[in-house]
Amino acid sequence: MELLDFDDDLTDDQLAASQIDGPQAEESIAHLLKALGENPERDGLKNTPRRVARMYSELLAGYHMDPVAMINGALFDVKYDEMVIVRDIEFYSMCEHHMLPFMGRVHVAYIPDGKVLGISKIPRVVDMYARRLQVQERMTRQIADFLRDLLKPQGVAVVVEVADHAVRGGPARQLDPPVRPEPVRSAEVDVGVDVTEGTAADVVDDEEL
Numbered sequence: 001m002e003l004l005d006f007d008d009d010l011t012d013d014q015l016a017a018s019q020i021d022g023p024q025a026e027e028s029i030a031h032l033l034k035a036l037g038e039n040p041e042r043d044g045l046k047n048t049p050r051r052v053a054r055m056y057s058e059l060l061a062g063y064h065m066d067p068v069a070m071i072n073g074a075l076f077d078v079k080y081d082e083m084v085i086v087r088d089i090e091f092y093s094m095c096e097h098h099m100l101p102f103m104g105r106v107h108v109a110y111i112p113d114g115k116v117l118g119i120s121k122i123p124r125v126v127d128m129y130a131r132r133l134q135v136q137e138r139m140t141r142q143i144a145d146f147l148r149d150l151l152k153p154q155g156v157a158v159v160v161e162v163a164d165h166a167v168r169g170g171p172a173r174q175l176d177p178p179v180r181p182e183p184v185r186s187a188e189v190d191v192g193v194d195v196t197e198g199t200a201a202d203v204v205d206d207e208e209l
């Protein structure tokens with residue numbers, strides 16, 4: 001996943017897709033600066049409202065992403081039922097309590113029941129839920145629910161680790177249905193692939209479960 005750089009060169013399409021009211025957001029940020037005792041007209045702040053509004057368009061674009069378009073046919077029928085694991089999916093989100101960024105990694109595992117999702121799509125699912133005002137526990141639940149509803153797997157587990165937030169929380173775990181912790185541990189023994197770019201996953205032998 002590409003790192004966010006809060007660039008100012010979002011395309012008009014990207015801005016439109018976020019469905020954020022740009023002019024109103026800019027005006028509000030200028031008001032906020034004033035309320036904070038700042039002068040929004042001074043040189044250093046002149047472009048800040050526009051920059052922040054565009055940053056929100058990028059960081060909060062997840063509300064209007066179309067999951068069906070995102071999955072775009074990458075749903076496959078399979079006969080095997082070995083666990084699929086994607087680890088270390090980096091995410092960047094904003095907490096809804098302070099509108100401050102929080103970031104970390106998501107690990108996803110599921111045991112298919114006839115259907116799998118293309119591996120590269122799992123980070124897209126995470127991204128869709130991360131780009132909203134969030135709390136860690138809800139994001140964890142939303143990712144798990146989405147995969148459960150889409151794939152109807154035998155089981156799905158999502159672990160979210162927050163690496164950095166002004167108010168740090170512990171890892172949130174959502175296991176559905178309840179899965180013994182052993183499968184996840186055994187999956188971590190050695191997946192032998194680099195999944196940080198969301199391009200690979202691994203399968204764990206049944207006897208390890």
Ligand SMILES: [Zn+2]
Pocket residue numbers: 095096097098099100166167
């Ligand atoms: Zn917060």
